[in-house]
Amino acid sequence: GSHNAVLSGMLAAEHVAEAIAGGRANDELASYEEAWRGSDIGKDLRKVRNVKPLWSRFGTIVGVGIGGLDMWLNTLFGFSPFGTLKHGKADYATLEPASKHQKIAYLKPDGVLTFDRLSSVFLSNTNHEENEPVHLIVGDMALQQRSEHDVFAGPSTRYCPAGVYEWVDKDGNAAADPSAKDVRFVINAQNCVHCKTCDIKDPNQNINWVPPQGGEGPVYQGM
Ligand code: SF4
Numbered sequence: 001g002s003h004n005a006v007l008s009g010m011l012a013a014e015h016v017a018e019a020i021a022g023g024r025a026n027d028e029l030a031s032y033e034e035a036w037r038g039s040d041i042g043k044d045l046r047k048v049r050n051v052k053p054l055w056s057r058f059g060t061i062v063g064v065g066i067g068g069l070d071m072w073l074n075t076l077f078g079f080s081p082f083g084t085l086k087h088g089k090a091d092y093a094t095l096e097p098a099s100k101h102q103k104i105a106y107l108k109p110d111g112v113l114t115f116d117r118l119s120s121v122f123l124s125n126t127n128h129e130e131n132e133p134v135h136l137i138v139g140d141m142a143l144q145q146r147s148e149h150d151v152f153a154g155p156s157t158r159y160c161p162a163g164v165y166e167w168v169d170k171d172g173n174a175a176a177d178p179s180a181k182d183v184r185f186v187i188n189a190q191n192c193v194h195c196k197t198c199d200i201k202d203p204n205q206n207i208n209w210v211p212p213q214g215g216e217g218p219v220y221q222g223m
Pocket of ligand 1: 160
């Protein structure tokens, strides 16, 4: 994954540079889409394209087992009896209201094998200027409270690997009770490691991740 992320970044840079040199601006880089699909990245991903849809459909034991067989068929013969499977629904649409589930009591990090999120964010060396233009945009804050918090119990506080999102009480402390009403949404954008999970996982598609101003984010070369 990391290898392909680097390669796709290099490919994007080449196509952007070519477009700028050609005097283009504000149009779609359609050639980039074709290029990555035809590159080693596309060939690599094509072999594994059915694994997650099979996993979602048939569960861990059967789905991953068939997924393994499918990868071998793709690797050895360049063929899958399934063709290309689609996901049943978008990732955000798989979230269900908190009232349908038991609250999970997560174990506290032990500092030996498991670590708290902010210590790991520190290691990523992520850096954003304090007055940077906002790169995590919440479309409708009232909807965020009414639905993301009140109905779904604030999943952003758990799915974000960098602890960017918090629901806090009037004293600024993390709200322990998901049903509490007197809370506000805090976005610690300076911690963002640009995984884009919020963009695909927010149940209302109310959070829009956009690229931050040039060069800001994790210091990848130091990781
Ligand atoms: S992009 Fe990832 S790290 Fe950044 S706010 Fe969204 S979920 Fe958190």
